[in-house]
Amino acid sequence: MFYRQIILNKGIPFSLTIPKSLLAQDDMNEKTFNALMAKGYDQAAQSDSYPIDDVFKELDC
Structure with missing residues (x-):
């Protein structure tokens, strides 16, 4: 499921x-x-993420 989400979101x-x-x-x-895990689950469910290309561009500062 994790890898499918990476593909769907084109990033973590x-x-x-x-x-x-x-x-x-x-x-x-x-x-x-449990509250911390629920927060992470909610972020994943809401597609609160960044494309991997954007992440690497930001890291290359």
Whole structure:
């Protein structure tokens, strides 16, 4: 399913951002973890992503 989404979106089907503080799953309780997973699922379902070519152009700054 992941690879199909990459093909359909012509790129990674979610935004790639680094939060100010990174939490590991071991550092979260179940409620926090589930909320984080739900947010990611919602972003993927809404096609909130960028084409891979645009991502690489931005990285080449």
